[in-house]
Amino acid sequence: MILIISENKENTTNEVIKYLLAMNKKFIRVHEDEIFEIQTDQKRLLLVSHRNKFYIDEISSVWYRNGGLNFRRLRYENESINLNMNEYQHWLEDYVRKTLESKRHINKESNSDVNKLLVLEQAKKAGLDVPxxxxxxxxxxxxxxxxxxxxxxxxxxxxxxxxxxxxxxxxxxxxxxxxxxxxxxxxxxxIEKDFEIRSFYLNGKVWSTAIFSQNDEQTKIDFRKYNHKKPNRNVPYQLPKDIEEKIHQLMLSLDLNCGSLDLIKSQHKFYFLEVNAIGQFLGHSIICNYSLEKEIANYL
Incomplete structure (x- = not known):
């Protein structure tokens, strides 16, 4: 059974699920508004919400897209008991999260928010150029x-x-x-750029897109200021193998097996800017015909 943790109506999740349905794979999608109770049944831990019910030992792989697992804690009239029970329940919740993260997975809730300063330090250690x-x-x-x-x-x-x-x-x-x-x-x-690069990383493989944002005043500093009337040109791009290897080493050091990375090509150098573990990639997947949604579904 595949467990998907995502926000309601998140479109990238929807596209991956289409492939899972075509492959006739069983999955459970957890939304951000779900609150689970941890129960036991026949000596097995069971998670129960208003929408889903599953044993944690029946989950074979996990995709943490965004959102998270939320738990309902038991309440008692005695506040002293509440304080003690909250601590005990915290450790049980921690056990559930860590057990799920130990399974075959794409991303983890525990390290989905990366520290940019630490990332840049690790990028330099991996041999990447950083402004x-x-x-x-x-x-x-x-x-x-x-x-x-x-x-x-x-x-x-x-x-x-x-x-x-x-x-x-x-x-x-x-x-x-x-x-x-x-x-x-x-x-x-x-950095005066030739063009920007958005790379998607999944378990050692890199798919890159060149974004020609520098000729538009609206997007030349930050391509996310999308010009919907005159969109930037996006084309498939192959990074040099040594840069892809350095990206791989960076992701290993960050304990990330998936993410979107931003780089700048300036003359003969490739400058690393940042990584987003839960970055958007669907648009580049469609434009460049990468079928990244299928890659994710196949891995799960």
Missing amino acids: DYFLADNTDEVELNKTIIKTIGGNPRAENIIKDSTGMMYTSVVKEPQRGHFFITFFQEK
């Missing part, structure tokens, strides 16, 4: 128009800026100094 970067709480030593500012987090969104909407925090160029001090911020050298 110079530093942390600062002021712009006194920032070289204007030659430095970009990014979030330390991987892919944050400002939730509820407008009702029922989210706001993406994009990469931007520092064009003027900022007075005074502010919270420690991530600054990075602005």
